[in-house]
Amino acid sequence: MLTGIHFLLSYKCDLECDHCFVYSGPQAAGTFTLHQLKKIFNELDKIGTIEWVYFEGGEPFLFYPLMCEGIKIARDMGFKTGIVTNAYWATSQEDAELWLKPLRDLGLSDVSISDDAFHYEDKEASPAKHALTAAIKLGMPCGPICIDKPTAEEGVDKERVKGKPVIRGGAMFRGRAVEKLIESLPRRPWQEFTECPYEDLRNPKRVHLDAYGNIHICQGLSMGNMWDTPLSEIVKHYDADSHPICEPLVNGGPARLVREYNVPHEDEYVDACHLCYLTRRALIDRFPQYLAPRAIYGL
Numbered sequence: 189m190l191t192g193i194h195f196l197l198s199y200k201c202d203l204e205c206d207h208c209f210v211y212s213g214p215q216a217a218g219t220f221t222l223h224q225l226k227k228i229f230n231e232l233d234k235i236g237t238i239e240w241v242y243f244e245g246g247e248p249f250l251f252y253p254l255m256c257e258g259i260k261i262a263r264d265m266g267f268k269t270g271i272v273t274n275a276y277w278a279t280s281q282e283d284a285e286l287w288l289k290p291l292r293d294l295g296l297s298d299v300s301i302s303d304d305a306f307h308y309e310d311k312e313a314s315p316a317k318h319a320l321t322a323a324i325k326l327g328m329p330c331g332p333i334c335i336d337k338p339t340a341e342e343g344v345d346k347e348r349v350k351g352k353p354v355i356r357g358g359a360m361f362r363g364r365a366v367e368k369l370i371e372s373l374p375r376r377p378w379q380e381f382t383e384c385p386y387e388d389l390r391n392p393k394r395v396h397l398d399a400y401g402n403i404h405i406c407q408g409l410s411m412g413n414m415w416d417t418p419l420s421e422i423v424k425h426y427d428a429d430s431h432p433i434c435e436p437l438v439n440g441g442p443a444r445l446v447r448e449y450n451v452p453h454e455d456e457y458v459d460a461c462h463l464c465y466l467t468r469r470a471l472i473d474r475f476p477q478y479l480a481p482r483a484i485y486g487l
């Protein structure tokens with residue numbers, strides 16, 4: 189049962205973090221129009237099971253008026269609302285309150301703020317700290333998102349690791365993280381990755397929507413395009429066993445995806461997502477409707 193909708197309001201971001209799994213950055217373009225947002229909210233009503241609506245990106249505060257209007261519509265429809273931001277706008281605590289007060293007045297239920305070394309070197313006086321302090325002062329439910337540079341657990345053989353993943357830090361090895369963060373990490377044979385460890389692909393509880401119409405079950409793995417077929421119809425008819433990418437993933441993980449389409453591969457990968465992401469990227473021209481947008485694959 190789908191209960192959460194996350195708008196990727198844009199892939200545009202003022203920062204370009206190494207661990208970003210949607211390849212956001214200043215060069216990324218595009219956002220939703222208000223008309224498109226309203227059209228989607230109409231579809232959420234038809235789905236009938238949605239409880240939460242989040243606005244994230246990219247950096248959603250780059251589109252502040254649109255974000256506020258989306259939160260207002262969501263609130264008026266009875267949804268709980270949240271945002272995910274890097275808080276670039278919080279130049280001081282006092283200024284942060286200026287940005288947050290209108291959201292508090294709209295009844296925002298969650299403010300998640302990226303607060304780690306990928307975003308800010310000075311952790312004590314960072315915009316994230318200003319924003320968190322301001323949100324607490326305003327009585328807004330809030331919390332930090334902290335991701336560290338990935339490292340192997342102490343004592344792990346860097347050449348060959350068996351069993352469960354042993355990478356610390358919380359980064360997901362998809363998107364730019366695959367390009368920037370994996371070099372010195374231990375790897376395991378590709379045949380070991382026989383399940384998706386993070387997403388419930390058969391029965392997703394939340395999806396991410398982007399302005400190109402993609403309905404992401406995982407970043408870059410789409411149910412279909414909501415500008416071609418109404419969102420409520422795609423959600424209603426979604427069946428992992430009929431989806432050309434999800435079917436192998438739910439029935440044997442990334443290793444099965446490799447075998448299903450006979451995709452050329454290396455001998456070892458850091459984790460299941462690393463293998464999954466690169467295998468999907470190799471299949472992008474074959475399944476453009478389901479593996480999109482290309483920019484998430486660095487293409």
Ligand code: SF4
Nearest residue numbers: 384386406460461464
């Ligand atoms: S990248 Fe693949 S294995 Fe990792 S969470 Fe997404 S669908 Fe699952």
